[in-house]
Amino acid sequence: MRLDIISIFPEYFAPLDVSLIGKARRTGLLDVHVHDLRSWTHDRHRTVDDTPYGGGPGMVMKPEPWGEALDAVAPPDGPAPRLVVPTPSGRPFTQAMAAEMAAEEHLLFACGRYEGIDSRVVAEAATRMPVSEVSLGDFVLAGGEVAVLVMVEAIGRLIPGVLGNAESVTDDSFAPGAMESLLEGPVYTKPPVWRDRAVPEILLSGNHGAIARWRRDQALRRTAQHRPELLGRLDPEKLDKHDRKV
Numbered sequence: 314m315r316l317d318i319i320s321i322f323p324e325y326f327a328p329l330d331v332s333l334i335g336k337a338r339r340t341g342l343l344d345v346h347v348h349d350l351r352s353w354t355h356d357r358h359r360t361v362d363d364t365p366y367g368g369g370p371g372m373v374m375k376p377e378p379w380g381e382a383l384d385a386v387a388p389p390d391g392p393a394p395r396l397v398v399p400t401p402s403g404r405p406f407t408q409a410m411a412a413e414m415a416a417e418e419h420l421l422f423a424c425g426r427y428e429g430i431d432s433r434v435v436a437e438a439a440t441r442m443p444v445s446e447v448s449l450g451d452f453v454l455a456g457g458e459v460a461v462l463v464m465v466e467a468i469g470r471l472i473p474g475v476l477g478n479a480e481s482v483t484d485d486s487f488a489p490g491a492m493e494s495l496l497e498g499p500v501y502t503k504p505p506v507w508r509d510r511a512v513p514e515i516l517l518s519g520n521h522g523a524i525a526r527w528r529r530d531q532a533l534r535r536t537a538q539h540r541p542e543l544l545g546r547l548d549p550e551k552l553d554k555h556d557r558k559v
């Protein structure tokens with residue numbers, strides 16, 4: 314998969330050399346290109362922002378550098394990437410969205426700063442490529458850079474070959490299937506007793522059916538405690554008698 318990222322702070326993306334995503338780049342599974350938006354400015358101050366029409370606080374990113382940047386990174390006569398624009402006014406980013414994006418050949422992330430990018434940029438881009446305006450949640454970041462790091466990690470680990478098969482994604486919270494709409498419960502490793510706290514006995518029992526049942530109960534309880542609204546999204550067809558008792 315190819316990823317292009319356009320930002321006025323290319324230094325923000327140094328972490329993409331590290332860990333899982335860094336390894337995926339070195340093995341050729343991910344081809345990441347970070348671009349400095351200011352390289353598409355032409356004035357001495359390399360200006361990317363201006364005051365908002367209609368008044369109000371803050372600054373808005375000018376359309377001209379963005380137009381040139383998108384033309385250069387996604388040429389109008391070539392194959393179109395999906396343009397992903399992180400913004401608190403976007404659609405909520407979900408595990409399902411991460412999985413859809415992991416199936417794309419080419420993603421282009423456009424990081425806004427200040428009060429956002431002149432709205433004509435996305436409107437024009439949408440005439441020639443699919444566009445997703447995406448939010449990470451109900452809070453405001455100072456810019457899209459950290460949001461892109463989050464999305465690239467969520468997407469990258471779903472690309473076949475990026476995770477070792479030791480770390481399967483099927484048991485993740487929110488993973489499609491059994492864990493859809495559920496939070497993962499507690500996990501344990503050795504030693505069996507630590508500071509007087511024993512690992513739940515059932516996990517040492519070797520009874521895999523009983524362990525699976527226990528894990529599902531723990532996931533249901535944790536979801537009820539931390540995200541009760543998610544329980545309403547559980548497929549009633551997939552709830553068994555035991556689930557209802559938990």
Ligand code: 6GU
Pocket residue numbers: 398399400401447448449450451452453454455456457460
């Ligand atoms: Cl994706 N971007 C920005 N700038 N702020 C956010 C966000 C994204 N998601 C939540 N807050």
